[in-house]
Amino acid sequence: QKEVEQDPGPLSVPEGAIVSLNCTYSNSAFQYFMWYRQYSRKGPELLMYTYSSGNKEDGRFTAQVDKSSKYISLFIRDSQPSDSATYLCAMSAGTDKLIFGTGTRLQVFP
Amino acid sequence: GAGVSQSPRYKVAKRGQDVALRCDPISGHVSLFWYQQALGQGPEFLTYFQNEAQLDKSGLPSDRFFAERPEGSVSTLKIQRTQQEDSAVYLCASSPRGGRRTEAFFGQGTRLTVV
Numbered sequence: 001q002k003e004v005e006q007d008p009g010p011l012s013v014p015e016g017a018i019v020s021l022n023c024t025y026s027n028s029a030f031q032y033f034m035w036y037r038q039y040s041r042k043g044p045e046l047l048m049y050t051y052s053s054g055n056k057e058d059g060r061f062t063a064q065v066d067k068s069s070k071y072i073s074l075f076i077r078d079s080q081p082s083d084s085a086t087y088l089c090a091m092s093a094g095t096d097k098l099i100f101g102t103g104t105r106l107q108v109f110p
Numbered sequence: 111g112a113g114v115s116q117s118p119r120y121k122v123a124k125r126g127q128d129v130a131l132r133c134d135p136i137s138g139h140v141s142l143f144w145y146q147q148a149l150g151q152g153p154e155f156l157t158y159f160q161n162e163a164q165l166d167k168s169g170l171p172s173d174r175f176f177a178e179r180p181e182g183s184v185s186t187l188k189i190q191r192t193q194q195e196d197s198a199v200y201l202c203a204s205s206p207r208g209g210r211r212t213e214a215f216f217g218q219g220t221r222l223t224v225v
Contacts, residue, residue, distance in 0.1 A: 004152075006152075008150070034213075036216075041218075041221075042218055042219075043114070043201055043203075043216035043217050043218045043219050044153065044201070044216045045216070046213060046214070046215060046216075049213050088152050088153075090152075095166070096141060096143070096158055096160075096165075096166070096205070097143075097155045097158060097166060097169075098143075098145075098153075098155065098214060099155070100145075100152030100153050100154070101152050102150070102151055102152045103150075103151075103152050
C-alpha cells in the first residue's frame with residue numbers, strides 16, 4: 001500500500017462547479033502538506049502549502065488538513081476551464097523529501 | 111528567468127547510452143531535489159542536496175544513477191548505460207531553505223525516452 005493515496009480520476013465538472021480533491025495517507029509523521037497543479041508537459045506548480053492541521057484559503061482555493069483522519073482536501077470554487085490540469089497532493093515529515101500522490105486529472109468544461 | 115531551468119527539455123537515448131541532465135535552480139536557493147515521474151504517476155524522490163552536500167540519495171534506483179552539485183548551484187543528474195525502464199520525466203526542484211520548510215519549486219522537467 002502506498003503512503004499517499006489519491007484517486008486518479010478523471011474528474012469532469014461544468015464551469016462554475018465546486019471541485020473537491022482528496023488524498024489519504026498512512027504516515028502519521030507527515031506534518032507539511034502541499035497541493036501542486038500540473039499542466040500537460042509542464043512541471044508541478046505549487047498551489048497551497050499547509051503546516052499541520054487546519055484550513056487555508058487563497059482566492060478560489062481552500063486546503064484542509066485533518067491529521068486525526070489522515071485526510072487532506074483541496075476545494076476549488078467557481079471552477080474555470082483554465083483549472084483543467086492534474087492536481088497532485090504532496091506531503092513531508094520535515095525531512096525535505098516530498099511524497100506525492102498519483103495525481104487527479106480534472107477537466108472543467110464550458 | 112526567475113524559475114528553475116532544466117535542459118534539455120527532451121532527450122532520446124539509445125539503450126546503453128549515457129545521459130546527463132542539467133538543472134539550474136532559482137538563484138540563492140539552498141536545497142535542490144531530483145524527482146522521477148513516470149507516465150500517469152506522481153513524482154518520486156531521487157535525491158536531495160543542501161548546497162553542495164548530497165544529504166539523501168535513498169531514491170536513486172540503481173548505481174547507474176549519479177547526481178552532483180559541485181558548487182552548490184547547478185546540478186547534473188547522470189544516468190549510465192540507460193535502460194528502457196529509465197524512460198520518464200526527470201524533474202528538478204529547488205527550495206529557499208534547508209531544514210523543515212519544503213516549499214519546493216519545480217522546473218519543467220526533462221523527458222527522457224530510451225529506445
